[in-house]
Amino acid sequence: EIVLTQSPATLSLSPGERAILSCRASQSISSLLVWYQQKPGQAPRLLIYDASKRATGVPARFGGSGSGTDFTLTINSLEPEDFAIYYCQQRSNWPVTFGQGTRLEIK
């Protein structure tokens, strides 16, 4: 099973700042990495697939990068609605696995 490790566990930033979230895989997953956003009481929302492709309707301030084992989700100029939990997920091997999440909170 591929283990995904997200860092940091919690990130405290202010609106307008840039957020950089990391996801590291225990073995190479090529570019088969997905990012989701989850707000309290809501279902996850697809943000990024295949490491760098934005899903439909996702604002351009969200960007993904990386390949192999190291991946990054960057959120430029944070908006109040961006404060949430972010999960990465690999779709390279079954079982599909998620990272433990990064909580992005308002400083």
Next chain:
Amino acid sequence: QVQLVESGGGVGQPGGSLRLSCAASGFTFSSYGMHWVRQAPGKGLEWVAAMSYDGKREYYADSVKGRFTISRDNSRNTLSLQMNSLRSEDTALYYCAKDPYGNTWYADFWGQGTLVTVSS
């Protein structure tokens, strides 16, 4: 627009059974893979089971293999999860989720979930 509505959650006894359903609308159900993903209270996400668009292939997490069965009825646009031999660790919010294609192992739309509590 895509809608996924889960039902069937509730309280189940350890060792007992529950059956979850997901009613899909707003897309051609028979063309897309479907998934069940769960989230224990205050915890992260865990992929539970997946089924190909035609129902011919099914996949399970080790934690539920042999106890849970995923199925679909393409004539009724419905996805199901039969949960047997329930354990306390199965307590979670269960999401139905749509694959963006036939079988790409991620989800572009999610339902709001149905809560399963396993307790005596």
